[in-house]
Structure formats: C-alpha cells, structure tokens
Amino acid sequence: MSTQEDTQNCVFIGKKPNKNYVFAVQTQAQSHNEIFIKARGKSISHAVDVALIVTHRFLTDWEIKDMQAITEEIKSKETDKIDRVSTLTITIRKNG
Amino acid sequence: MSTQEDTQNCVFIGKKPNKNYVFAVQTQAQSHNEIFIKARGKSISHAVDVALIVTHRFLTDWEIKDMQAITEEIKSKETDKIDRVSTLTITIRKNG
Numbered sequence: 001m002s003t004q005e006d007t008q009n010c011v012f013i014g015k016k017p018n019k020n021y022v023f024a025v026q027t028q029a030q031s032h033n034e035i036f037i038k039a040r041g042k043s044i045s046h047a048v049d050v051a052l053i054v055t056h057r058f059l060t061d062w063e064i065k066d067m068q069a070i071t072e073e074i075k076s077k078e079t080d081k082i083d084r085v086s087t088l089t090i091t092i093r094k095n096g
Numbered sequence: 097m098s099t100q101e102d103t104q105n106c107v108f109i110g111k112k113p114n115k116n117y118v119f120a121v122q123t124q125a126q127s128h129n130e131i132f133i134k135a136r137g138k139s140i141s142h143a144v145d146v147a148l149i150v151t152h153r154f155l156t157d158w159e160i161k162d163m164q165a166i167t168e169e170i171k172s173k174e175t176d177k178i179d180r181v182s183t184l185t186i187t188i189r190k191n192g
Contacts, residue, residue, distance in 0.1 A: 043141070
C-alpha cells in the first residue's frame with residue numbers, strides 16, 4: 001500500500017446525511033483495514049452515529065478501536081479572533 | 097467511598113450551556129478521582145467540548161482516559177416505534 005493510499009483512509013463528517021458517510025466508509029473498507037472517521041464541532045455526534053451504524057450493520061467484522069478528542073484553534077480571517085473547536089477522530093479497524 | 101457515592105460520579109450532558117456542566121464536573125472532582133461524562137444524540141459534541149474544556153483549563157492534572165460509544169434503543173411511548181440513539185461515555189481521571 002503506497003503512502004498516498006494511506007492518507008486516503010480518512011472520512012471527514014460534514015453536514016450531509018449520515019448515509020453518505022456510511023457509504024464513504026464502506027468504499028474505503030474495500031481497500032483499507034483501518035479507517036479514521038473525523039469530525040469537528042457539531043458534526044461530532046454524527047461521526048459517532050456513522051461509526052456505530054457502520055460497525056453494527058454493514059461491516060460487522062469491524063470494531064471501534066479508538067477515539068481521540070483534541071482542541072483545534074482556528075483563526076477567523078475576518079476578525080483575527082482565535083476560535084477553539086473540538087475535533088474527534090474515531091478509528092475503526094477490521095478484526096483479525 | 098460508599099456505593100451510593102460511586103454512582104454519583106457521572107455528569108449527564110443536556111441542553112444547558114457548557115459552562116454549567118464544566119462546573120458540575122469540577123464539583124464532582126472534589127470527591128472523586130474518576131468521572132463519567134455521558135451524552136446522547138446531538139449532545140455528544142457538547143460532552144466532548146466539556147471534557148476538553150475541563151481537562152485543558154480547569155483540572156489540568158486530569159486526562160481523558162477512555163471513550164465508549166454504544167447504541168441505545170428507545171421505545172417511543174406514543175408510536176411504539178423503536179428509535180436508536182448513539183450514546184457516548186467519556187471517562188476522565190485524575191493522574192497519579
């Protein structure tokens with residue numbers, strides 16, 4: 001597996017319906033044994049939904065292996081103010 | 097520490113401002129070395145916010161030790177329909 005492919009096993013959760021991201025994860029699962037599901041701010045709850053839906057219903061031989069939360073600082077271009085936003089990364093992995 | 101106290105080291109995140117829950121966690125921290133921050137559905141992102149705010153700004157000798165996501169099934173009283181909702185439990189613990 002090339003380095004380029006390794007950077008691709010990541011699904012960013014945004015404002016689309018959860019099923020879009022469930023499908024994206026399933027697609028990644030065809031070529032990876034480990035996928036990172038990432039989200040910021042209010043999308044974090046959707047990331048948890050997606051990880052649970054995928055591992056319970058579609059990729060039943062996969063499991064949630066790790067969750068890491070960090071605070072990211074984002075500088076607003078307009079006001080120069082620094083905003084802090086929580087970021088969650090959920091690692092799911094194929095068993096065995 | 098009695099069993100009753102042990103069941104109290106849990107803070108449920110709802111729809112109030114985050115600072116209320118940050119305060120609740122700080123209060124619990126006076127009598128516990130481990131606290132569970134729990135949330136369902138859309139409140140999950142607030143639980144992550146609260147855990148990060150507490151461990152970064154207020155209880156700097158505490159750390160996020162674990163995060164567990166599960167799916168809970170809730171039966172609607174009106175329609176008898178079963179709804180699934182994601183639940184996140186964040187464990188924070190005092191170092192040493």
